[in-house]
Amino acid sequence: MSAGPEALAGRPAVRQAMNLIGVPGSRSAIPTPAAIIDRTALNANIVRAAEVCGAAGVSLRPHAKTHKCADLARLQLAAGAVGICVAKLGEAEALFEAGIDDILVTSPIVTGPVAERAADLVEAGASITVTVDHPLGAEVLAATMRTPIDVLVDIDVGMARTGAPDPAAALRVAEAVAAAPLLTMRGVQGYGGIWQHIGDAEERRDAVAKGMERLTEAIELLDKHGHDTTIRTGGGTGTLDTDIALGVLTEVQPGSYTVMDGQYRDVGGDWLGGLRHALFVAATVTRTAHPDWVTVDAGLKAFATDANPPATDLGSYLWYGDEQGLLVTDRPDRPALGAHVEFVIPHCDPTIDRYDLLHVVDGDTLVDLWPIQGRGRSQ
Ligand SMILES: Cc1ncc(COP(=O)(O)O)c(C=O)c1O
Known part of the structure; x- marks a missing residue:
């Protein structure tokens, strides 16, 4: 068993799980x-993502905001990932403490207290790269760092969520980075979350292509003014094939590909269709008295609820409160009272964030428990 779950062993349910390994x-x-x-x-x-990226000569820096788990990140690194991404400093702190180095924080830094935590991590020996999208960042x-730190300029590629809104704004950010002796400009980031789940392959490709044009315009302006744009990072699970084919990015940041979810299953296509569901939420049947459904002990607290309901071949799941859900089924072999049922989850990142442990199974056997160190560390 990997180091870590012992810290949770004071909980009887965790002890029970440990005894099942x-x-x-x-x-x-x-x-x-x-x-x-x-x-x-x-x-x-x-392995599949590592091979796809390796064959194209594109660096793979998986986004650990999906799993927030050091054991899982170690597998990605062993398969050839150049490092990991995290969304927030809290995730970086948790994963660095659990032994993961080389971390890109993809949410741009804006305030002094967050910059202070980046400075502390660098001083503690972490290899941290941060992003900024405004001169203030x-x-x-610059006012906080005591040792050098690598910086990327985040550029809005059409989502208007983060990023310098146009090339001239990106240049102003790069100039502010260049003016600070302890900040080392390494490149740019351009991520289009709104493209990831576009169902029509051609429409998705067009959207990514437009976004990459925006990124290229900014890169050209930064290059012209002598700013380093060696790293061009972005992309996600839904667009990985297109991200690679377009050739603008030198590094890709897919996260959900590791475990997949219902949302991505619904998008489909060759690349996504070849990924396997690796994450499930297990539940127990706790009531069978109704003729049309059984009750399970997994409700709104057990799954992210921003997508279609959890899925199983046994029937249809219906949300039915915080602690329970209904499995509507007319199958003659419907699950019995106390039965274990597993669901494909609707949306992986916010589902994993609800748990302290990943229960790793090989076939029908529990083989390991991995703590989710970054769980809840969204500050
Ligand atoms: C900046 C950034 N990069 C990459 C990703 C990875 O996305 P996905 O899990 O869809 O692969 C995300 C997800 O939200 C993100 O915010």
């Missing part, structure tokens, strides 16, 4: 609701 058939005895990782499917996804970093 290696016991044949133990998958169905895991205390529920629980986040389950199918190790074979996970490894297949990790560069100024607060």
